[in-house]
Amino acid sequence: MDFISIYSQQIARHINGMLSVEEIAEMMEEPKLTQHGDLAFPCFQLAKHMKQSPNEIAKWLAEKIKSPSIAKVEAIGPYMNCFMNKKRASKQILRTIYHQKQAYGTHQFGEGKTITIDFSSPNIAKPFSMGHLRSTVIGNAIALIAEKCGYQTVRINHLGDWGTQFGKLIVAYERWGDEKTVKANPIQALFALYVLFHEKAEKHPILNEEARACFKKLEDGDGEATQLWTWFRKESLKEFTKIYELLGVTFDAYTGEAFYNDKMQDVISMLQERDLLVRSDGADVVNLEEADLPPCLIRKSDGATLYATRDITAALYRQVHYQFDKAIYVVGQEQAIHFQQVFLVLQKLGFDWAGNMVHVPFGFMLKDGKKMSTRKGKVVLLEEVLAEAVKLAEQNIEEKNPALGNKADVAKKVGIGAVIFHDLKHDRQNSVAFNLEEMLQFEGATGPYVQYTHARACAILRKAPVSQDMVEGLDDEFSWPVIKKLHHFPEIVMASLHSYEPSKIARFLLELSQEFNRYYGKVKILHDDPHLHDRLVLVACSATVLKEGLRLLGIHAPEEM
Template structure:
């Protein structure tokens, strides 16, 4: 249990439960000075309940506070100051990590239940841009965290492989396409065609009409249109899989939008049979007036289905196939209204699992403060970014450690890890400013800083002849204490990530752990031969275990040398 939670439990118990556990926990502080203890609780609100001086309330509760993890709890004016038992806490956490290894922090709360998680979902026939990085790495990390907590994540890549844009692309192909160029560099040439179509369509509206005709042919399975569409998809998936391999991301399903084409009529019929469809300007909609939301469009006046129809169909299909306990969509915040509407329509259908749908929104990746746009050609290709990041990482590693073995493999781990961490350290709901220079710094809040700290810990362990196997008696050195507290709270941070759907919580935790470990390393001779040497080496080992596992959950490798 998290240290704050232990302290909060005792306060609630010894104050006649006048405050809830949540209220108490929110008020617990970390004292600024070590002499004030490890945790502190202000008694002002509690004293108000019993109508007495807060200092008196603090004195009364302090006398009662006894726990194996507490050295002592003292009243300091209106505050309860808790001094944790360093030996007991350090012995507890280090022996647990030594015994469990990478299993440390695992939570058995999922009971093997399926959770579908829909993420990445790029559009075929377009390059995999930096704009798709966020969904990919947030979704991948959250799937890892779900697994760590005992769930079975079903990773779904709902490809954007249908829609009017394919009519535009086919029209552009027939107007300006060059087979030889397309065969050499398919994705870039298709992007050029797509951008050129929009440029020309600004001056020639007939192009839009032509595009609609081609998409109608595609919907009717016209041989030429279907052949081109299949070719676009195959080439796109080849390119996408190169990037997924670099990022070490995999999926259990690549069923995209087109997969649901023959399943949507059934969804529309179910909505009709439940009396949920009404007409609005010739379109079929489900009204959501009672929620103060605009109607959910199901069919256009020309009979064409929409994203909502497809997502409703996909949700029903996924539940029937996977019997999920929860279904999660890692999609940008601009789609928040869409998912609100889809989830409410599922509830209106009376589906007992409809309350288990969750949208995890995220902000944009910005370049020079502006959103990237494929339509205007203002796009940064993710593959190029990853290649450049690996190249820059190789240069930095060569400068720092020219004799290092396996430099190319380590540069790949560091460069790609830097890109992933730069994204994940930011709260998913905030925007991220793209900056390769910022990503690859070895100091500060970066992926290379955390990887370097892990490599430093591994270097110490290589120099030591001690083999850690448990039965550690506990550390008593003052400067090790901040590292111990960080290690103790690793499982809590996993739980917090799960509850909030935010890998950024884990990224922040790893930065804090590394800062405290590096302070410890700077101030303590770890390999000095004395009675505490084995405990210090155990602390280094435990830190390396937790950093490596934390990075794995973020989707980042942990090199042992850098």
Template structure:
């Protein structure tokens, strides 16, 4: 807020050719407190104003006045501004105390839908760590959108259609044992899928057999449908157990198969628009010289991912007219979404530009990509269970008298896995490491949760009540923490607008470190300013808890 206010003041002094947004983009937060709370560099003005930056800075500084500015200094070509700490502290804490749950909220998304295509695991395959990224990134972004006023619509677009299911059906009819599969469906179906690909390397005709089974599925062959329904139901039951552990739910769960009868109208529409062409027996839409054509229907008559995704996009807009439709899908699918968007634009759908691919990198195992077909993958359920077990051991060592340790261990273990993902720039590949995730020190989820519990312990010991806070007072040692708490609304807006939950994760790490530094340097309990300082501690817990919630994590009060 102070950056915007400062930018407005400077823009007013400079004149309309220097808009507030441009000025604000230049304002910095100095690394050293001695250089002010915010700083405006004047170097970008030197050419247009034909003056040295230091002269420009001096001229602006003499006119820069506002009740919240405590001091304005010029240093070289910089204007360094110090705020009235007592005023800012009281204003910030009153904002938090007025409505703790609403602090950091915005209204710019009111009345607008955002549809999320997220998670989207394939049936008859285990829910691997590779699916975790789409699930937790999508969930965090949906929470952020809701925080900013949007109505999020979370769609779990289950992979229950396509040539891979033809391969699975072929594998089951060759090697499957109904009793063995019934006992542990996902595990045994995965084995069959891996066996198929191993066998196909020696017997290439198996690939064609898989295609034939998929064609049977498309033509509603009774045997193919019965097996497919069985595989699908078993998979969904297992997925739901994992979603419950992660605390993730959905507004829609729709598989690709849902669009079986909706693909032909899309193909017909493309044909009527004159977009469909025949190429080597297949139906395609040409997308220019710089992009490969989009394959709509293969030469054997079967449809493609693109056909189903086009039908799904149209269906979603008709059901939930969206401001944005976000596809939280791995970066390897970038070309697919570019093609889909172009086809929709060519077909005349004005909302095609509202589709965005929120891409992300892979989770690696020993530096290599996981692969179900090669049998190289880490199962999410096993990873979560191990994380919870390790968290329980860690907490029993640190606090053997902890009440309800199992529930807290679940919150910490699951939170550790989630945070390890979300603290990273989503575009980067990340290495899976439970050891790194679960440490109580450093940039981890347990560190944040432990810091929250530590602050809650302070509030209990000081008998603090949110009903009788004391937000006033100028406490020099508290100023960095006040500024950190005050930054939360700006961070939620930025993370939402950039589709980047890592901004919240990294902010929370800075916030927690700032609190721990304040706690180490300041006497809180028993000090003359105990209530004022506990009020700040309470405000800190409000922001940390809400930030963790946005990421999909719990904030334990005891650890």
């Protein structure tokens, strides 16, 4: 049952085509005050067509609208407000959710289509910091939401496993490194060398030239440089895999920058054949003046390739191998111009599918109000944060529910879920302040609060399971806000995908949890009366939507806490 559609069609019948059903639906609002009904239609636009005041039109229309699904319509100033038939609507909504279970909120518009999602993409030989969390959890949530909408997704981890930083790292290892130390603790040891290189290079800039020369040797296939690079990559992937397992994140491909080394010349040749490459200060670039963008640098004067060269090559490879209908890049907002350049170069090459490539930017993870920097060693290691989160969750469970049988497993789900939810509840374009205390609070706008609400619903159902499929409907004032919220879940899923904004689902789950807990506090759910069964169905539907919503964010929903 779509409230907006029913109400919009009713209005359209009486206004002789002045506005379409779709236009009416777009104008519909939800009143801030519950006493003003469930939907409000502003009559300002009709006033232009009908040459009457919006207040008069609202009164006239209110008398015309009649439907079994609508209990009452009244004019409130220039608005015509609609009160849905709670019993009838709740019966339909609860029955739908109860029968569909976790399939509720599923859409089919993505069926038969493929989306590639490029996300996470940490740099080899650097620790997985809190700064990498954002791309990882935002990308994973978008993939899960896209799958809910019918898309086949290809999750790609475009590892930062090539570039001048490897020249720096090899120089640092050869000058100050020790094989035994690196083998004992690879990421920490290599990271320490990377930081040390930048400290030394500030006083001795010649080291940067040495690093560039070393990277050129690596590009040319030098045996010793390649051996070191292979070792650094292998050890880093082992460490990253541990993090991804903790977060419950998987990938279909780990094709990083180095994968495209032998494929870039074809792209350069293609650009030359189309007369798109021009020389600029010894380098090869594609001019993008028509889009008011700086030139896209394809090849430096020393012959070395750049990020743009690799991303253009990667896009061509992905289109051939995955035939994507849409390609999404979940990469920080500081790369916005880079992706504008890459997409435009592909369009200039004549590839129509380049119009279906999307950069999904996000803000920084801040520590003490500043962006974290791997060069200066100012990072907070994600693995340490996750371990601390699990530890604190375990302490909290020990205090509140010492008899819980599977404390370690629940603590893991709650602690890691808290970290993920803390990130995803923010609009992705906003920067997020790293605050361990805030993200681990078990009350307020947090993941544990939503998980606890789900566990509370499960506890009720353990005491009194739903015994039959029949639903009669509820019309009390406390159940209706919960039912209305549940009804919105499918549209929230769709809106979240269209805006690439998992925070819409996170905020929805917080609002649903608040409404459910308010209901729990006001109503004796297990009271033995004719409405007991329907109340239990409402609890079951709430548990279903909370669990499915958390799943779409990459978070588990324990049944006990």
